[in-house]
Amino acid sequence: MIIGVPKEIKDHEYRVGLVTSSVRELTSLGHHVLIETQAGAGIGLSDADYVKAGAEIISDAKEVFTRSEMIVKVKEPQAGERSLLREGQILFTYLHLAPDFPQTKDLINSKAICIAYETVTDSSGKLPLLAPMSEVAGRMSIQAGAQTLENSHGGRGLLLSGVPGVEPANIVILGGGVVGSNAARIAMGMRANITLLDRNLETLRALDQEFQGKVTLLYSTNEAIDKLVPEADLIIGAVLIPGAAAPKLISAEHVKRMKPGSALVDVAIDQGGCFETSHPTTHTEPTYIVDDVVHYCVANMPGAVARTSAFALNNATLPYVINLANKGYKKALLDDPGFLAGMNVMYGKITCKEVADAFNLHY
Ligand code: NAD
Structure with a gap:
C-alpha cells in the first residue's frame, strides 16, 4: 500500500503521524511510505533519517495526498487538507468530530474512509x-505542578521532595485512571506526600497492590475532598x-480555603475541567492566579513534549497501521470490532453514533 504522512500544519503541532522506526517496519513489509519534507523536523527526525528508513521524501502536501492510498496523521485534518482527500482514501488520525461540524461536513463530502484514533477500543472497552x-x-502533571510551586511562577516556593530536615509537599490526585496513576508514580519518585x-474500588484495589502503602488511597467523597483541600x-x-463534562470536584469556595501559593493542575480541562475556577490555558501562558492559588490548565499538555508523545503514539498506532496496510481496511476492521469502532465517516456516511447524535444526523 502507498502510505502518506503530511507535515502537521496545526498551530504549534510538532508531532508526526509516523516516526522513522514505524516507517522502517512498514517498508520492510513491502509498503511504500511518502513523507512530506521536514515532517519530523520538530522532533529531531530529518529527511535523511526517513530516507534511511526507506521512505520517499515529497516536497509538498498536495502530492502526498494525491499519491497515497492511506494518510496517517496526528491532528484532525485542517480545511486545506480536507479538500485534498478523495473517495475511498483511508484517513487514520485523531478526529474529535462531535464538537466540529465543519470538519464532519467536509469528511462526509470527501467520501474518504475516516478512522479516528480516539474511538478505537480494545477487548476490555478501553481506548x-x-x-x-x-x-x-x-507524568507531565507533576513536572508542571513542581514548576508552578516555584516562587517565580507565583507558587509558595516548595520543592516537592523537601530535603532532609524539611517536609515534602502534599499532593492530592483526584482520579486514579491512566492520568492519575501515572501522576502518582512520578510523584512517588519525587518523594512527595x-x-x-477515586470512586472505583477496583481501581483503588489495583493501585493499593502497586503502591504498597506509599500512596494514601481514599474513596472520593465531598467530605474527603473538604478535609484535604x-x-x-x-x-x-x-x-x-x-x-x-468533568464533575466540578473543587469549588471556588475550596480554592479560597487553600494555602496562598498552592497549585492546581487541571488535566481534565479538555473535558471542561474539574475545578470550578479552571479555564483552558496554552503552553505560551500556562498559568493564572485565582485567590492566590496558581492554576495550570493546558488543554494539550502532550504537545509540549512532542518527541516523547509522537513515539508513544506510534507505539500504539503502528499495529493498526500495519493491519490496514496488510489486510486493506475492510478485512482489518471486520476482523477486530474494537478497530471497527474507530470508523467515524465512510463513503459520505457517518458511521459513529455519538458523532451522528451530536448533529442530529442519520448514521
Ligand atoms: P481514565 O478513564 O483512565 O480515568 C479517570 C478516572 O476518574 C477513573 O478511574 C474514574 O473512576 C475516576 N473518577 C470519576 N469520577 C470521579 C470522582 N468523582 N472522584 C474521583 N475519581 C473519579 O481517564 P484518563 O485517561 O486518566 O483521563 C483523565 C482526564 O484527562 C480526561 O478528561 C482526559 O481527556 C484528560 N486528558 C487531558 C490531557 C491534556 O493535555 N490536558 C491529556 C490526556 C488526557
Whole structure:
C-alpha cells in the first residue's frame, strides 16, 4: 500500500503521524511510505533519517495526498487538507468530530474512509490510542505542578521532595485512571506526600497492590475532598466520566480555603475541567492566579513534549497501521470490532453514533 504522512500544519503541532522506526517496519513489509519534507523536523527526525528508513521524501502536501492510498496523521485534518482527500482514501488520525461540524461536513463530502484514533477500543472497552497521551499528561502533571510551586511562577516556593530536615509537599490526585496513576508514580519518585482519590474500588484495589502503602488511597467523597483541600500544596485534576463534562470536584469556595501559593493542575480541562475556577490555558501562558492559588490548565499538555508523545503514539498506532496496510481496511476492521469502532465517516456516511447524535444526523 502507498502510505502518506503530511507535515502537521496545526498551530504549534510538532508531532508526526509516523516516526522513522514505524516507517522502517512498514517498508520492510513491502509498503511504500511518502513523507512530506521536514515532517519530523520538530522532533529531531530529518529527511535523511526517513530516507534511511526507506521512505520517499515529497516536497509538498498536495502530492502526498494525491499519491497515497492511506494518510496517517496526528491532528484532525485542517480545511486545506480536507479538500485534498478523495473517495475511498483511508484517513487514520485523531478526529474529535462531535464538537466540529465543519470538519464532519467536509469528511462526509470527501467520501474518504475516516478512522479516528480516539474511538478505537480494545477487548476490555478501553481506548488504546488515547491512553498514551494520558500517560504523557499524567507524568507531565507533576513536572508542571513542581514548576508552578516555584516562587517565580507565583507558587509558595516548595520543592516537592523537601530535603532532609524539611517536609515534602502534599499532593492530592483526584482520579486514579491512566492520568492519575501515572501522576502518582512520578510523584512517588519525587518523594512527595501523596493522597489519591477515586470512586472505583477496583481501581483503588489495583493501585493499593502497586503502591504498597506509599500512596494514601481514599474513596472520593465531598467530605474527603473538604478535609484535604486546606492541607494540599498541589492538587491534580485527573477525573473522567466518559462522554460527560468533568464533575466540578473543587469549588471556588475550596480554592479560597487553600494555602496562598498552592497549585492546581487541571488535566481534565479538555473535558471542561474539574475545578470550578479552571479555564483552558496554552503552553505560551500556562498559568493564572485565582485567590492566590496558581492554576495550570493546558488543554494539550502532550504537545509540549512532542518527541516523547509522537513515539508513544506510534507505539500504539503502528499495529493498526500495519493491519490496514496488510489486510486493506475492510478485512482489518471486520476482523477486530474494537478497530471497527474507530470508523467515524465512510463513503459520505457517518458511521459513529455519538458523532451522528451530536448533529442530529442519520448514521
Ligand atoms: P481514565 O478513564 O483512565 O480515568 C479517570 C478516572 O476518574 C477513573 O478511574 C474514574 O473512576 C475516576 N473518577 C470519576 N469520577 C470521579 C470522582 N468523582 N472522584 C474521583 N475519581 C473519579 O481517564 P484518563 O485517561 O486518566 O483521563 C483523565 C482526564 O484527562 C480526561 O478528561 C482526559 O481527556 C484528560 N486528558 C487531558 C490531557 C491534556 O493535555 N490536558 C491529556 C490526556 C488526557
